[in-house]
Amino acid sequence: NQTLKYGAERIGKRTDRHMEHWRNYGLGQFIHWGVYAIPGGHWKGKYYPGAAEWIRSWKEMPKEAYDELYKQFNPKQFNAKAWARQAKDMGAKYVIITTKHHDGFCLWPSEFTDYTIANTPYKRDIIKQLVEAYDEAGVDVYLYFSIIDWNHPGYRAKIETEEDRVAYDGFKEFTRKQLLELLELYPQTKGLWFDGTWDSAWKEQAAYVSDLDKELRAMIPGLIIGSRFRPDDFGNRHFDANGNMMGDYEQGWERKMPNTIEEVHGNDWDCVMTVPENQWGYHSDWRGHVKTSNELIEMLVKAVSLGGNFVLNFGPDGNGSIREEETTIAAEIGEWMNSNATVIYNCGHLPWEKQDWGYYTVNRKTNEKYMVIFNHPISGMYKIQTPDKIKIRKAYLLENPSGELNIEACGENKFIVHYRSSQKQTKPVVIVIKTDD
Numbered sequence: 001n002q003t004l005k006y007g008a009e010r011i012g013k014r015t016d017r018h019m020e021h022w023r024n025y026g027l028g029q030f031i032h033w034g035v036y037a038i039p040g041g042h043w044k045g046k047y048y049p050g051a052a053e054w055i056r057s058w059k060e061m062p063k064e065a066y067d068e069l070y071k072q073f074n075p076k077q078f079n080a081k082a083w084a085r086q087a088k089d090m091g092a093k094y095v096i097i098t099t100k101h102h103d104g105f106c107l108w109p110s111e112f113t114d115y116t117i118a119n120t121p122y123k124r125d126i127i128k129q130l131v132e133a134y135d136e137a138g139v140d141v142y143l144y145f146s147i148i149d150w151n152h153p154g155y156r157a158k159i160e161t162e163e164d165r166v167a168y169d170g171f172k173e174f175t176r177k178q179l180l181e182l183l184e185l186y187p188q189t190k191g192l193w194f195d196g197t198w199d200s201a202w203k204e205q206a207a208y209v210s211d212l213d214k215e216l217r218a219m220i221p222g223l224i225i226g227s228r229f230r231p232d233d234f235g236n237r238h239f240d241a242n243g244n245m246m247g248d249y250e251q252g253w254e255r256k257m258p259n260t261i262e263e264v265h266g267n268d269w270d271c272v273m274t275v276p277e278n279q280w281g282y283h284s285d286w287r288g289h290v291k292t293s294n295e296l297i298e299m300l301v302k303a304v305s306l307g308g309n310f311v312l313n314f315g316p317d318g319n320g321s322i323r324e325e326e327t328t329i330a331a332e333i334g335e336w337m338n339s340n341a342t343v344i345y346n347c348g349h350l351p352w353e354k355q356d357w358g359y360y361t362v363n364r365k366t367n368e369k370y371m372v373i374f375n376h377p378i379s380g381m382y383k384i385q386t387p388d389k390i391k392i393r394k395a396y397l398l399e400n401p402s403g404e405l406n407i408e409a410c411g412e413n414k415f416i417v418h419y420r421s422s423q424k425q426t427k428p429v430v431i432v433i434k435t436d437d
């Protein structure tokens, strides 16, 4: 182990009540919204094949043209309360909202730049409306903030000259003032979700970012910040040079998921996921595979079964509307969550051998165990292998607690639950299991 001045601030999970609350969310919503929603992945009739929120970086998009778009931003359909209601009905316990993406456009009236919502035809503070609406709906608010800021003159991807260094020092102070401003303006914020911290310029700022991290945490008790913010002494992010995670949870699962508990290294973690293959901001022409609600429910259950949170992205259009595909997905997930949230909220990893029929989750408070079934064996036999002498005493469908299922004990820690559905299953089914531990 090396002695690090700016490595992991803690070994092992945070155990305070704020983090315990975060750990038990299960399901969150991501909102990516900004001026990139105006072109929606097209420019002058051409289709942009990349992620819509990155369209400014497209060679076919003149930077000066993009940088004028905010003067058209006037989302007349925007209704923060409707968005919050939809998220609540989907079963999301928290939301992560883009305050500023890589293009540098601020959805709040920051006093440190003119490139903000205040200077659009819309004028009003989007972040304030969203924070208040979600908070009122009982959905905790987290703020996404991109360190990369293509609009700021002092931003650098790398520092090569003395001029770069001076410019970047000014950019660091600008970044710091915006972050303090956000927490000052929106004290309901429970955490910051940082992005765009992969530049070498940022990765050389271990001392500065360590101080900033402390300053931000001092502003809001219990503030939660993931592993994508601080670099260590050697520019490592997520894990320091000694392999210890920096931040309160691992932010390494973007559009991908772990398959085993070993891959999450005993840390808290989140998975942030898009409905199409790779669109966070609004793209009017989703191509490639668009995930169904069943696929997304399986990802949610898989994340919880491995001790993480699953955060599903929504990309509202330039008028402030949530697109039809996302509205349908939210309703279908919400319908399943209505009768199955028991296996998601306050649940985590059960260290039993993974079986083909699906995933286990366990309620951290009651120790009640769940089998969430995605694959029905034609045998009608659901195998369970318990560790060290744990016996299965009872099993029943979550939707029918009085209908006990037949359990066959097959020798040391092997059990078979017999279940054959009477009708065609189009959504995951949950079996509750009672044990003698």
Ligand SMILES: C[C@@H]1N[C@@H](C#Cc2ccccc2)[C@H](O)[C@@H]1O
Residues within 6 Å of the ligand: 032, 051, 053, 054, 195, 254, 272, 280
């Ligand atoms: C949460 C997501 N992170 C951002 C990114 C990215 C990215 C950029 C380059 C290579 C791979 C990923 C996306 O624009 C979105 O905000």
